[in-house]
Amino acid sequence: MSTFTSTSTGTTSDGGNGTMSATTTKAGRRPRLSGMTWLVWRQHRAGFWAILAAAALSVAWMVYQRGRMTDFLDGFGYPAKNLDEVGAEFQQYHDAFSRVATGLSAIPILLGVFLGAPLLAGDLENGTAKLVAAQSMSRTRWLATKLALAGLVVVVSTGVLSAVFGWWWNPVKSEVTVLDWTSAEAFNNTGPVPVALTLLSVFGGVAIGAVLRRTLMAMVVTFGFTVAVQLVWSYFMLSLGNVITVTTNKGVMDENSFPSLPKAVYQLDESYLTSSGDLLGWSTCSDGATDAARELCLKKADVVGWSVDYLPMSQMNGMQWFGASILFALTAGVAAFLFFWGRKRLV
Amino acid sequence: MSDVMYAGESALEAYGLGMRYRRGWALRDCSFRLPAGRICGLVGPNGAGKTTLLSIAAHVLEPTHGSLSLFGEAPGSVESGRRTAFLAQEKPLFRRFTVAETLRLGRELNPGWDQRAAEDIVRAGNVPFDAKISTLSGGQRTRVAVALAFGKRPDLLLLDEPMSDLDPVVRHEMMGTLLAEASERGTTVLMSTHVLAELENVCDYLVVVSGGGVRLAGDVDDLMSVHTLVTGAREGEGLPAALGHHTLVESRTSGRQFTALIRPEGPVTGPWETDTPNMEELLLAYLRSPDAPPLITPTAQVQGQAFGTGTVAA
Numbered sequence: 001m002s003t004f005t006s007t008s009t010g011t012t013s014d015g016g017n018g019t020m021s022a023t024t025t026k027a028g029r030r031p032r033l034s035g036m037t038w039l040v041w042r043q044h045r046a047g048f049w050a051i052l053a054a055a056a057l058s059v060a061w062m063v064y065q066r067g068r069m070t071d072f073l074d075g076f077g078y079p080a081k082n083l084d085e086v087g088a089e090f091q092q093y094h095d096a097f098s099r100v101a102t103g104l105s106a107i108p109i110l111l112g113v114f115l116g117a118p119l120l121a122g123d124l125e126n127g128t129a130k131l132v133a134a135q136s137m138s139r140t141r142w143l144a145t146k147l148a149l150a151g152l153v154v155v156v157s158t159g160v161l162s163a164v165f166g167w168w169w170n171p172v173k174s175e176v177t178v179l180d181w182t183s184a185e186a187f188n189n190t191g192p193v194p195v196a197l198t199l200l201s202v203f204g205g206v207a208i209g210a211v212l213r214r215t216l217m218a219m220v221v222t223f224g225f226t227v228a229v230q231l232v233w234s235y236f237m238l239s240l241g242n243v244i245t246v247t248t249n250k251g252v253m254d255e256n257s258f259p260s261l262p263k264a265v266y267q268l269d270e271s272y273l274t275s276s277g278d279l280l281g282w283s284t285c286s287d288g289a290t291d292a293a294r295e296l297c298l299k300k301a302d303v304v305g306w307s308v309d310y311l312p313m314s315q316m317n318g319m320q321w322f323g324a325s326i327l328f329a330l331t332a333g334v335a336a337f338l339f340f341w342g343r344k345r346l347v
Numbered sequence: 348m349s350d351v352m353y354a355g356e357s358a359l360e361a362y363g364l365g366m367r368y369r370r371g372w373a374l375r376d377c378s379f380r381l382p383a384g385r386i387c388g389l390v391g392p393n394g395a396g397k398t399t400l401l402s403i404a405a406h407v408l409e410p411t412h413g414s415l416s417l418f419g420e421a422p423g424s425v426e427s428g429r430r431t432a433f434l435a436q437e438k439p440l441f442r443r444f445t446v447a448e449t450l451r452l453g454r455e456l457n458p459g460w461d462q463r464a465a466e467d468i469v470r471a472g473n474v475p476f477d478a479k480i481s482t483l484s485g486g487q488r489t490r491v492a493v494a495l496a497f498g499k500r501p502d503l504l505l506l507d508e509p510m511s512d513l514d515p516v517v518r519h520e521m522m523g524t525l526l527a528e529a530s531e532r533g534t535t536v537l538m539s540t541h542v543l544a545e546l547e548n549v550c551d552y553l554v555v556v557s558g559g560g561v562r563l564a565g566d567v568d569d570l571m572s573v574h575t576l577v578t579g580a581r582e583g584e585g586l587p588a589a590l591g592h593h594t595l596v597e598s599r600t601s602g603r604q605f606t607a608l609i610r611p612e613g614p615v616t617g618p619w620e621t622d623t624p625n626m627e628e629l630l631l632a633y634l635r636s637p638d639a640p641p642l643i644t645p646t647a648q649v650q651g652q653a654f655g656t657g658t659v660a661a
Binding site: 034035036038039042043126127128130131132133134135136137138344347 | 434435437
């Protein structure tokens, strides 16, 4: 009670700079929070610690699973031996992968509903926003500190999870049968995407809470919002890449006529190419009774080769960063709205 | 104290202050001045706009009409935020914090924090420092909230129904603390209440709001001195005609007797008993008669405010 440390809170200006202003105690061992940072951390510490602890547990589990998987792969002789021949023995490693990937995909929704929505709605509902507003610091600073700390917890936890999941996946990255890189499980759980998706979901939840001012209602609406974010994202996800088209001119009947594509590509479309450059569906002439009849039909249609549209895996990283930057921009927009709204209505 | 402060600065000035919600006016055309260093009772019936007025001063609400200044500054400014403390009616506190943590909140967020003053108020009520707020009784919670407001060392203390959930003994003790602290530091206090008896020995200034507007504002002594309570025998219906040239606030008849509260516009002569009203009689009369002409004494008038009450000798 008697620690009369001078409040190292700096200015009370509306600078909105709510970063860590940690001072060290006389003991000098643990960093000591002070000012608004202390208040926000103290108020939400149970939630923040729960998130960080859950992230740490998940990381430990993934590290363990990766060890088991690499041991198995080494014993099997991968990558010298093709994983197609492994059969049912690899299934348990595959299953562990899918389970964790599915769990990680739920993080944006969970954090949006349970961290984002109550962050301000709780204070507005039970009046503690008034209590904080009655102190000497500006409410802009309060809002900035809340967003900064919640954002920090989100970035740290999802960032570490994303990195460790990517590390686990890396040895079998090119095996489409384990995890297709264009699937939501892979694309949304690696690189910057989980961080960006979760930040947008959480800040969206905060904004919904600030407007509705009721915790339960805000959580319900935020659930709808985060699910909508997931749906819209998965709809546009693959539009982020530059589609590559490869064409051939060796006919289509021969077995080797199909263009050779890099490993683990995502094939969007394949069609027949005519000499004039038109595209025909690959079912053209498929009703020909014999090969000879089909060949005649194809000749008549002037088909000279294949045209295949695909996304190579080399684009994955670029697509993730491009998509994440769009999500980050949206998040910044939500934060700007919150500051604008908070100047008048945040009590 | 009042003489020194009279010409001095205003703690609070309201100019045509109004708050209109979709369902109607909560506060309308409210203009008055509260000089610094006073302990002012804000009186009015339920729903009269007391909480709205205090919330505007505490920058919890933005007025839809008019303006309000605290020591010459707008309510949202850094300066007025530092000089003002507000105790909301529901006395919100973080339920999961301990008492000590609640005081730490005040220490962390206020540059001029007085830990000793806050601790003394808590200790006087034997509230354990390590108890969680959620385990405290209503009265103990009020005590912690008051300690938080006092620890800020404000120049203006805005209290919305501060003592409503305290038992009489604690209420008396808290009022004593409040008065001692306020007079020691020259703190201006604006305190809403509808317990009129609470005000008698506490306030030296009064603002009565009713029907959305200010009905009465000024120094208690001034207000008392310009009102006269007249009691006499009834003569037919209504009041005696001889009282007609005084400003009538309220009259009541019971049996063969009438009682009237008037603002004399000259010597009151007649076969009646005249008396100075006590504060409760004065306030009740104004609260019961919303149509009575408002009275705002010169100390309570803001600049440019002209009221047809020029006879008030302040």
